[in-house]
Amino acid sequence: MxxxxxxxxxxxxxxxxxxxxxxxxxxxxxxxxxxxxxxxxxxxxxxxxxxxxxxxxxxxxxxxxxxxxxxxxxxxxxxxxxxxxxxxxxxxxxVPDDRLRLIFTCCHPSLAPQARVALTLKLLGGLTTGEIARAFLVPEATMAQRIVRAKGKIRAARVPYRVPRDADLPDRLGAVLAVLYLIFNEGYLDRRELSAEAIRLGRVLAGLMPDEPEVWGLLALMLLVDSRRDARLRDGGIVLLADQDRALWDADLVAEGQELVRRCLRWNRPGPYQVQAAINAVHSDPPTDWHQVVALYDQLLAMTPSPVVALHRAVAVAETEGPRTALDLVDALDLDRYHLFHAVRADLLHRLGEDPRPALEAALARAEHPAERDLLAKRLGRRPSADQQDRADERHQPGEDPHPERHAP
Structure with missing residues (x-):
């Protein structure tokens, strides 16, 4: 109790x-x-x-x-x-304003993103320093220093303990939502308690700001992605959306997420998290309407132009216009350091009857998570070497933005 x-x-x-x-x-x-x-x-x-x-x-x-x-x-x-x-x-x-003040203080733009995450989990989530350190794979002493420095910066900079003014709210709320989604993404594959905490905090924020559709959009997005968790991993490896056993999906989370998407549509004030939630809602109703997915990615790309969004749009285009058109779109992107760029290229090349191995090798060399490396290695017909795993672990900096779209199909 x-x-x-x-x-x-x-x-x-x-x-x-x-x-x-x-x-x-x-x-x-x-x-x-x-x-x-x-x-x-x-x-x-x-x-x-x-x-x-x-x-x-x-x-x-x-x-x-x-x-x-x-x-x-x-x-x-x-x-x-x-x-x-x-x-x-x-x-x-x-007193809802008290928690709102604390949320916006923890996520103040003067603080580094990693500090925002740590303070949010510490002060709002009640997690111990040790729990946060283990979640982000850093020594407890390092996390403790990070939290102390963040609190010191709040004092030294006299960061106001208040809810931003209406004119400042959209930008500041975006920082809060980014922190919650970063926490969710960090825990999605193998740290269930961290994702659960992000969803819990998302529910708290939605209760405190019931008229902000992007808050509900983020909550819907997290619920829909989390609904597929048990089908996403099998024997330690990632299972792609098309191969997942939908009987393992959490039907209650799917239903709640879809209802929240419908609520957002009634607001008619679309934002990036709402659009991403809508994309996941479409995937939750088989068979996937790929034309609708492409249209939603068009909308998301107009809101947040980025090569990562364009990459995921190209995946949907492959289903509507074929792999050759999609490959032309992918090859125009500057994403050489991103493992999914090479993984998508490999899939498109395979569908065109061309050799996907060089692209798979490039994806494996850049993949960070063991389950992602395992999937790529299996497609290559081998296991990743220990040296490859060590290099990937060195590249991964826990707490960095893992790209909000990385869990899209």
Whole structure:
């Protein structure tokens, strides 16, 4: 029970105390103290009627006690202000703006992308530094330094603890959504708990910003991609969409994701995440309507022009206009360092009756994830060498943008 309350309420408690104290570090410390007290008391006294309110109120009192001990002279003004703060009952209520402020603080553009991810998972997700470090395959000390530096930058730069103004919201919200999708992508293939945390935070954000269609679009996208997780991997290797056993798809997630896509369509305010969700929704209704997929990629390409989007559009074009037209489109792209570029070329060459092996070799040399290398090696009829795996591991920098479209078909 305590673990469930911790995961569900930690971020809200930290956000409330940050507003009260104006200090991220102190807020986090007193909330952790409150949960430690709960772990001692609740098994004896029972869980209180409002566990979240109990935690926030206990943390606030811990902060007051600490300020009493540590402040002197004129600094008592800070203590007095805290002592005469609004009644405890309000601190047991949900104040959505508090969590919104914390989300936008964690994802402030002055912070490096990796720092945004770490702070979001630490302060809103309640993950320990060790859990975050393991998720991103870096030493715990490295992750701890990253978090400390990020908090220090927030203090030094006086990053405002507030929701951006309406004029600034679209750009700032984009950074928040990118962080959540990056967390999801990092966990998609083999760290289920990380993807689950991204979806949970996506649900929280959707509840806090119910009128922002891109928030719902991202949630729909994550749900639809996650619905295929159990069919995506088999015997440690990746199974392509066309070969997946659809009976293994999570029907509830598919239905929820499709319903959210329909909700977004009713808004008629399309954005990149909504379009990507729509593409995945089309794939969830067999047989895939490839003409609709191409049209959606046209729309996505107009919104976010990038060679990666163009590459995935070419995959769909191969189904509507044939592999030769698609190969001409692919060869015009500057994506030599991207393994999927070479993997797509290999597939198109194979369909044209030409030798795909050089392209497969190039894809294998650039692939990062073991399951991706395993799939390519099987297509080549061999296993990747240990040396190839080591080189790929060295190239992979956990926390970098893995390309939002990498899980598209």
């Amino acid at each position: 305590i673990e469930e309350v911790f995961r569900a309420e930690y971020g809200r408690a930290v956000s409330v105390l940050t507003r009260v104290l104006g200090d991220l570090d102190l807020a986090e410390e007193v909330v952790q103290d409150a949960f430690a007290t709960a772990a001692e008391q609740w098994p004896v006294t029972g869980v209180p009627p409002s566990p979240a309110g109990w935690v926030v109120t206990t943390a606030r009192r811990r902060a007051i006690d600490r300020l009493r001990r540590e402040t002197k002279g004129h600094e008592k003004h800070a203590q007095a202000a805290l002592l005469h703060h609004e009644p405890d009952t309000r601190e047991g209520e949900d």
